[in-house]
Amino acid sequence: MPNIGPLELVILLVILLVIFGPKRLPGLGKQLGGGLKDFKEAVTAKHDRDDEDDDPPALPPGERTAPAPSSTSTTSSSSVGKSSGLDG
Structure with a gap:
């Protein structure tokens, strides 16, 4: 990455003065600063919002619950074949 020294900054300032003029340059600087701040x-x-979402809400020690049992349903292959219209 190239280093920007004082000479390059002066050249850039002169170019900006020529392009925008001395009246508009302070307003552009203010807008640029406000945009960076926003x-x-x-x-x-x-x-900050992402950090808050990572932590689950803490429950008091007396209100801890066990995880709910998972229910799985199985479907036999014969009923799948009939429901899809495939007869084998």
Whole structure:
């Protein structure tokens, strides 16, 4: 990545002054700064929200429940063949 020194910054400032003019340059800087601020706040808010969603809500020790038993249903191959219209 190239290093940007003071000479490059001066050249960039002169180019910006020529393109936008001295009246519009402060407003553009203010808009750019506000946009960066909003972007940082949005990224921080999303990061904080993601951290909160990772942790399940804690239950008091007396209210802990056992996991519900899982119910599985099996279907025989003969009923699957009949329901799909396949006769073998």
